[in-house]
Amino acid sequence: MHRYLPHTEQDIAQMLEACQAKSLDDLYSDVPEQLKLKRPYQLPAEMSEKEVRDFFAAMRAKCTQLVCFGGAGYYDHYAPAVINALISRSEFLTAYTPYQPEISQGTLQYIFEYQSMMTSLTGLDVSNASMYDGATATAEAMLMCVAAARKKNRVLISATMNPAVADVVRTYARYHGVALEVIPEKNGVTSRAEFEEMMQAGDVAGVIVPAPNFFGIVEDYTGWADLCHKYKALFVMNCQASALAAIKTPGEWGADIAVGDAQSLGMPLNYGGPYLGYMCCTNALIRKMPGRIVGATKDKDGKRVFVLTLQAREQHIRREKATSNICSNQGLMALYVTIYMSLMGPEGLKQVNELSADGAHYMAHHLTETGAMHLLHPHEPYHNEFLMKLEKVTADQVLAATLAEGIFGGVKLADDLLLIAVTEMQSKADIDRYIDIIRKLTTE
Amino acid sequence: MNRELYGSLIFEHSCKGRRGFSLPRNPYKHVELPEKLRRSQPLDLPEVDEPTVVRHYTNSSNNNFGVDTGFYPLGSCTMKYNPKINDEMAADPVISRLHPLQPVSTTQGALEIYYTLQQALSEIGGMAEFTLNPFAGAHGELTGLMTIHAYHDSRSDWARTKVIVPDSAHGTNPASAAVCGYKIVEVKSLPDGTVDVDDLKSKLGPDIAAVMMTNPNTVGMFEKHIPEIAEAVHACGALMYYDGANLNPMLGVCRPGDMGFDVMHINLHKTFSTPHGGGGPGSGPIGVRKGLEQFLPNPRVVKLADGTFDVVCEDSALGRVSQWLGNFAVEIRALSYIMSLGSENLMMVGKLATLNANYIMQALRDLYLLPIEGPCKHEFVFDGLKDKSTGVTTLNVAKRLLDFGFHAPTIYFPLLFHESLMIEPTETETRETLDRFIAVMRQIAGEAASDPELVKSAPHLTPISHPDDTEAALHPLPTYRSLL
Numbered sequence: 001m002h003r004y005l006p007h008t009e010q011d012i013a014q015m016l017e018a019c020q021a022k023s024l025d026d027l028y029s030d031v032p033e034q035l036k037l038k039r040p041y042q043l044p045a046e047m048s049e050k051e052v053r054d055f056f057a058a059m060r061a062k063c064t065q066l067v068c069f070g071g072a073g074y075y076d077h078y079a080p081a082v083i084n085a086l087i088s089r090s091e092f093l094t095a096y097t098p099y100q101p102e103i104s105q106g107t108l109q110y111i112f113e114y115q116s117m118m119t120s121l122t123g124l125d126v127s128n129a130s131m132y133d134g135a136t137a138t139a140e141a142m143l144m145c146v147a148a149a150r151k152k153n154r155v156l157i158s159a160t161m162n163p164a165v166a167d168v169v170r171t172y173a174r175y176h177g178v179a180l181e182v183i184p185e186k187n188g189v190t191s192r193a194e195f196e197e198m199m200q201a202g203d204v205a206g207v208i209v210p211a212p213n214f215f216g217i218v219e220d221y222t223g224w225a226d227l228c229h230k231y232k233a234l235f236v237m238n239c240q241a242s243a244l245a246a247i248k249t250p251g252e253w254g255a256d257i258a259v260g261d262a263q264s265l266g267m268p269l270n271y272g273g274p275y276l277g278y279m280c281c282t283n284a285l286i287r288k289m290p291g292r293i294v295g296a297t298k299d300k301d302g303k304r305v306f307v308l309t310l311q312a313r314e315q316h317i318r319r320e321k322a323t324s325n326i327c328s329n330q331g332l333m334a335l336y337v338t339i340y341m342s343l344m345g346p347e348g349l350k351q352v353n354e355l356s357a358d359g360a361h362y363m364a365h366h367l368t369e370t371g372a373m374h375l376l377h378p379h380e381p382y383h384n385e386f387l388m389k390l391e392k393v394t395a396d397q398v399l400a401a402t403l404a405e406g407i408f409g410g411v412k413l414a415d416d417l418l419l420i421a422v423t424e425m426q427s428k429a430d431i432d433r434y435i436d437i438i439r440k441l442t443t444e
Numbered sequence: 445m446n447r448e449l450y451g452s453l454i455f456e457h458s459c460k461g462r463r464g465f466s467l468p469r470n471p472y473k474h475v476e477l478p479e480k481l482r483r484s485q486p487l488d489l490p491e492v493d494e495p496t497v498v499r500h501y502t503n504s505s506n507n508n509f510g511v512d513t514g515f516y517p518l519g520s521c522t523m524k525y526n527p528k529i530n531d532e533m534a535a536d537p538v539i540s541r542l543h544p545l546q547p548v549s550t551t552q553g554a555l556e557i558y559y560t561l562q563q564a565l566s567e568i569g570g571m572a573e574f575t576l577n578p579f580a581g582a583h584g585e586l587t588g589l590m591t592i593h594a595y596h597d598s599r600s601d602w603a604r605t606k607v608i609v610p611d612s613a614h615g616t617n618p619a620s621a622a623v624c625g626y627k628i629v630e631v632k633s634l635p636d637g638t639v640d641v642d643d644l645k646s647k648l649g650p651d652i653a654a655v656m657m658t659n660p661n662t663v664g665m666f667e668k669h670i671p672e673i674a675e676a677v678h679a680c681g682a683l684m685y686y687d688g689a690n691l692n693p694m695l696g697v698c699r700p701g702d703m704g705f706d707v708m709h710i711n712l713h714k715t716f717s718t719p720h721g722g723g724g725p726g727s728g729p730i731g732v733r734k735g736l737e738q739f740l741p742n743p744r745v746v747k748l749a750d751g752t753f754d755v756v757c758e759d760s761a762l763g764r765v766s767q768w769l770g771n772f773a774v775e776i777r778a779l780s781y782i783m784s785l786g787s788e789n790l791m792m793v794g795k796l797a798t799l800n801a802n803y804i805m806q807a808l809r810d811l812y813l814l815p816i817e818g819p820c821k822h823e824f825v826f827d828g829l830k831d832k833s834t835g836v837t838t839l840n841v842a843k844r845l846l847d848f849g850f851h852a853p854t855i856y857f858p859l860l861f862h863e864s865l866m867i868e869p870t871e872t873e874t875r876e877t878l879d880r881f882i883a884v885m886r887q888i889a890g891e892a893a894s895d896p897e898l899v900k901s902a903p904h905l906t907p908i909s910h911p912d913d914t915e916a917a918l919h920p921l922p923t924y925r926s927l928l
Contacts, residue, residue, distance in 0.1 A: 002789040004525055004717075006874040007796055015875060019802040019819070024795040027802055027819045028697055030666045035698050042567055046786030049529050055783060056533045056776070062553030063538050070543045073767060080465065082494060084535070086501045091445070094510035094526050096518060097723040100852050102843070102906035105449060106508030107722040110501070113454050116924035120488040126922050129723070132579035135767045143623065164767040171741070171763030175590050175624045218481045248481050271554045272544040272768030273579070274725035286920065292723070296927055297916035299908040303449055304927075309916040315582070315619035316857070320628045325619035327582040332721030335501075342454050342497050346487040348465030358472035381477050399547070408546045428471045 002046065066408040067430050071385045071421025072214070073134070073162045074272070075264040077242065077352065078424055083266065083339045087332055097292075097328065101307045107331060108306035111294040114334040117341045121244045122258040123251020124280040128291035129329040134261025135168035137277030138208060138238050140290050140324055141259045142169055144281075145206025145234045146178050147323060148288050152205040152233075153178060156198055159185035160213035161238065169208070183207075188377035188387070189219045199231050206234040206257075211247060215419065216360070216385030217377060218247050225254030234285075241265050241278060241337075243383050245349035246357065250280070257281045266340040267333065276333040287313060290324030352424055356384035360422040363431045364388070367420075370435060372442040376417065385421040387413070392442050401437050409434065445513055445849075446506035449907035454500050455924045458490035464497050488925070507907045508722075509851055515877050517804075519823045519854035519866025520614065520662060522692050522714035527784060530717065530777035539776070544768040548754055555753035558745045558769055561779040562729075568790070569688075569708055570701025571731030575740045577770040581689060584709030584728025585620035585656075587741055587765045591707055591732060592654045592683045593624060594739040594762040604653035604682065610639050612663065612858045614689060617656045626653060633860055637663035637816045637825075641673060648680040658687035659694075659703060660821035662858040662866075664801065674704025683707060688728075691715045692870070693798045693822035696791035706733045716778035727774040741765045796871035797822040800878060804869055807882045811889040815861055822870070828863025829892055836892035836899045838863040844891070844902035848884045 001007055007015075012024070021027055028036070047055065068076040087093065091106060098104030098111075111129045118127040131137040142155050155173065157166055159182050166182075173180035183198060184191045190209055198204070207228050212218045221237075228235040236257040237250040242264035244250075250258035263275040281289050287310065295309035315322040344352065364386045368374045376389040388410075390398065395412040402409030407430070410420040422431070476482070492500075509516075516523035534540070542551050558576060565574045578584040589607065596604045607621040608629045618628045629647050632640045638661065648655075655677050659667045667673070674684050686700040686708035692715045694700070700708045712718045712727040720726070732740060742757040742764050755769070769775075782790065798821050805814065805824045812826035828838045842852035842865070854866040869878060891899050903909050921927055 001792070002785060004527060004785065004872055005789060005792060005796055006872065007799070011875045012796075012799065015799055015803045019799070019806050021802070021819070024799060027795070027798045027821075028666075030668050030818065031698055032668060032671060035671065035702055037570075037697060037699055037702065040791055041696075041787040043564055043787040043790065044783065046789055047783045049784070052529055052533070052780055052783050056536060056539075056557075056780070059553035059557050060536055060538045062556065063542060064550035065538045065541050066543075066546055066550060068541075068543050068546070070545050072545055074544055076541070076543065078467070082464075082498055086498065086505075088531065089502070089505045090512035090526075091505035091508040091510050092722055093531070093719045094512045095508050095722045096516065096521055096523060096720045096851075100509075100842075100846065101911050102846050102903050102908055103445065103507075103509035103851065104722075105451075105907055106504045106506070109451075109453065109504050109507075112922075113924070115922055116453075116455065117489060119923050119925070123485055126920075132583060132724075133767065136579065136583070136765070162767075164764065167742075167764040168767065171590065171765055172623070174763060175593055177625045218477055220481060222480070244483070245487055246483055247477065249483055249485060252483070252485060268540045269543050270540050271542040271551065271772040273766075273771040274773055286922075293920070293922055295916040296921040297912045299912070300910040301908075303908055304451065305449070305908045305911045307911045307913055307916050309913070309920060309922075312917070314615075316615040318619070319615045320618035320622040322615070322619045322622075325582045325586055325616050325623045326580075327614075327616045327619075328580045328724040328726055330721075330725050331723030332719075333725060335722070338454075339497060339501060341489050342492055342500075343464035343494065345463060345465065345489050345491045347463060347491070348467065349487065349489070351465070351467050351470070354474060355467065355470050355472075357477075358470060358475055361475040362472045381481060383477070403547060403550070408543060408550075411545050424468055427468070 066406055067426055068408045069410050069420050069426060070408045072411040072419055073164060074269055075421060076269055076423050076425045077264060077266045079266045079268055080343050082343060083336055086339055087335050092335055093332060098308060105306060108294050110335045110338050112306050114338045115294060117338060118278050118280055121241065122280040123249035124258050125283040126286050127280040128289050128293050130334045131277035131279055131291055131326060132330065133275045133277045135165040137259040137279050138165055139169045139172035141236045141257045142173060142178060142206060143176060143324065144288055148234060149205035152203050154204045155180050155206045156183050156204060157208045158183050158190040158210060160190050161210045162214045188215050188217050188380050199227055204231055204233040206236055208236040208238060211237055211239045212243055212383045215387040216382040217380040218383055221253045242352065246353035247383060256285060262337045265337040267336060274330060274333055276330040276337060288323060291326050292329050355424040356422055359431060360384045360386055363422055366435045367438060370438045370442055372438050384423060385419065388418045388420060390416040390418060397441060401441050402434060405437055407434060445509055447905055447907055450503040450507050453924060454490045457492050457496050457500060460491055462491045462493045464492050464494045514849050515873060515881055516851040517853050517867045517869050518851060519868040520689055522868060522870055524717055524870040525872035526717055526719040527781060529784065530780040533780045534773040534776040552753055555745050557776055557779055559747055559753055561775055564782050565710060565729055566731060569731040570699030571708065572734040573737040574729050574731040576729040576775050577741050577766045578728040578730060579766060579771055580724060580726040581709060581711040581728045582616040582620055584730045585616055586623055588685055588707040588709055588730045589620055589624040590762045591736060591739045595736055596653055603650050606651050607653055608647055608655040610657060612661055612860055613656060614687065617687060637661060637665045637860065638667050641669045644673060645676050648676055652680060652682040654683045654685050656685040656687060658690045660690050663816055663825045664820035664823040665816060666821060670703045689714065693794045695794035697794045701733060706736060712774055712778040717781040718774050718777040725771045725774055727771045793871050800869040800871060800873055804867060804878055804882060808885050811886060823866060823868035825861060826865040827861040828865060829889055831893060834892045834896045836896050838865045840899045840902060841865065841888055844888050844899045846903040847905045850881060
């Protein structure tokens with residue numbers, strides 16, 4: 001038979017005999033005949049390992065790797081070689097959820113390390129063991145706000161949130177019955193005046209804001225947490241994980257919950273996934289937090305060990321009364337970012353952020369000098385991503401001209417708006433090449 | 445697996461001034477954010493060199509048990525072999541670096557992979573169309589229920605506020621329905637573990653949006669009244685949802701679409717061999733029957749008339765449940781698995797999984813209590829040891845198994861029995877492995893009679909034993925800082 005299916009003809013015959021069955025079909029005598037599939041699947045026949053490899057090589061040939069100036073929630077950072085070597089260890093890769101702590105200390109220990117690092121990064125007290133991605137983690141934070149507030153049902157979300165993230169939150173809100181309202185944007189940042197007005201209208205369970213925002217801008221949230229707390233609403237910040245080593249943290253802003261995607265911590269872009277959604281909160285909210293949590297304890301010999309804890313919150317115990325339906329975490333991706341942060345340390349993350357932000361400012365400055373474009377919000381501080389207003393060229397022209405040179409030139413937000421991100425993966429020479437393309441485009 | 449606990453944390457290897465990173469020199473002028481927007485707290489990350497990081501995680505991995513380590517008969521989890529070629533294909537140097545928003549002209553191969561898997565799953569599920577966007581089984585359930593919600597909404601059928609769930613269902617079923625805004629109506633199981641059809645029918649009405657079922661159910665029995673159930677559910681205007689957690693034994697035998705289900709999810713990390721990764725990433729594609737495609741979540745991958753692929757968003761969709769196209773690297777693995785097996789071998793998967801389960805069940809039923817008669821499917825449940833006089837519980841048996849180099853079965857689920865011990869061997873285990881497992885299970889039953897303390901105090905040969913769960917929950921210590 002097939003190399004994954006070890007049964008010989010003799011095995012099958014003898015095992016059937018042990019089961020007092022005459023044929024494999026006998027084991028399905030309880031399945032009504034009219035339901036049975038009477039033909040083979042209309043799928044290709046078995047492929048040899050070489051043929052499988054050839055198929056994917058053909059798929060690769062239909063893709064082009066570009067020098068990536070695209071961001072919009074996905075950032076092309078460098079992935080150190082060590083990480084793949086370690087996460088490929090099958091002891092990690094092929095394990096299930098660590099429900100048997102006696103033979104899962106490897107998994108439990110890295111989740112504990114992950115939680116420790118994420119709380120330091122966000123400046124909050126506790127972290128769960130991770131969630132699917134940044135968008136669903138944000139939606140879960142919204143549900144958490146509503147559950148914590150009991151009777152209140154309004155949640156506010158900033159218009160400067162990544163629209164794809166906001167869309168996911170909106171979907172959860174629609175079906176769960178949460179009144180999700182958008183705080184308008186003004187000059188690239190969330191309108192403070194409208195936020196205050198919306199709070200005064202009452203009934204707000206939570207407020208969700210981004211850092212940096214979708215346009216790369218680092219907004220000033222001075223006083224936001226206090227206003228939220230005055231109205232007994234939770235303050236939720238969605239932050240790009242890597243940037244948290246440089247920008248003011250949710251903890252420092254007084255946020256109750258921090259969520260976001262940890263993809264920026266060196267995770268390959270992987271055409272959209274798998275990534276990792278993180279969620280941290282204050283001690284006061286730990287029993288409301290969805291997802292798994294690992295805690296330290298002692299075993300019978302007094303050894304320090306790790307276990308899944310506070311499981312009484314979760315769906316397998318609470319069923320429909322659980323905080324969330326989540327029944328997994330991004331285990332292997334949590335290991336990924338834990339190893340990444342171990343390698344980088346505080347100094348490495350600082351340097352990555354400087355390379356990215358300094359490169360972005362260099363690029364924005366020189367692109368502006370071409371006269372073809374300028375920053376849409378020149379007075380707002382930004383990190384490693386910026387929004388360009390195009391003057392003499394269109395976004396499509398820029399994207400076509402850069403693509404012809406093997407460059408993904410950014411994310412088009414409108415015919416005259418282009419969102420550009422810079423990381424350590426694009427060299428100064430790459431940036432200069434991009435600027436040259438724009439220069440040529442405008443002089444043509 | 446190393447039976448000595450490694451135990452140290454990466455933070456405990458930290459030494460100020462060491463570094464494990466390598467970055468390009470910064471050629472730019474430095475720009476600072478205004479001080480009020482800057483991080484001022486120190487960042488408490490370890491400072492370690494590269495060899496130390498490698499040794500730390502290598503040693504730590506040696507305290508872990510995976511499918512590659514040994515037999516993992518974990519019921520409802522389908523811990524089959526995870527083929528290595530799949531991982532290599534998923535780590536493709538070009539595809540793994542594609543940005544989701546780069547022009548589709550440069551991602552045609554990735555979109556073709558997505559589309560090909562979507563089509564293959566439609567054929568296997570007997571459905572009209574699939575989306576691969578949901579990230580996990582529970583996320584698939586939620587997305588499936590949203591699809592059903594969007595369908596009823598499109599008909600202005602607002603009265604359907606409840607979802608029926610059997611009492612034997614996975615906990616995620618009622619939890620997903622609740623997140624989707626539905627109230628739960630529980631339906632009873634009969635003594636044979638199948639759904640009480642009369643009880644179910646009595647609960648159907650204009651307020652029911654959907655019935656969630658898994659078939660075979662969580663005790664491994666086929667719900668043979670499924671055509672009758674589907675007919676009654678459809679007659680009342682509700683839809684049938686298939687929880688794909690137990691799809692494996694149906695491969696090559698029977699398709700959820702043919703059973704009368706309208707919406708289903710598949711766990712790629714169960715039936716389609718993608719690794720569980722210690723808890724994720726998984727993938728939970730959902731399929732729908734004809735007439736429901738327009739409600740599937742955005743974005744969608746479509747094949748155009750000229751044979752190229754595009755990514756589109758539709759107004760009729762239920763909304764977005766993911767930013768992009770799901771856990772793409774997991775999807776690559778599943779397609780690699782389907783292609784490696786091919787139609788003829790996929791047709792055998794279910795039957796061999798079922799054979800393995802029945803073989804174990806028959807070999808142990810004289811010593812372990814089998815509460816439900818009849819051929820099981822991919823898994824079955826014992827209600828603990830037959831001899832209850834020893835005081836040895838299912839938990840004790842599970843922990844004693846660890847001493848013999850086996851992972852424990854799923855325990856205390858389903859909730860239908862007090863001492864549930866749920867065994868799912870999968871099709872990728874040899875007869876010799878099953879025989880060894882059977883021999884150990886028989887030995888443990890013998891020990892329970894002759895030396896119950898030996899079993900009750902197990903495990904004895906694992907890196908740790910009897911962690912204090914109560915203390916962990918009472919005084920949570922969830923970070924390194926909390927230990928200092």
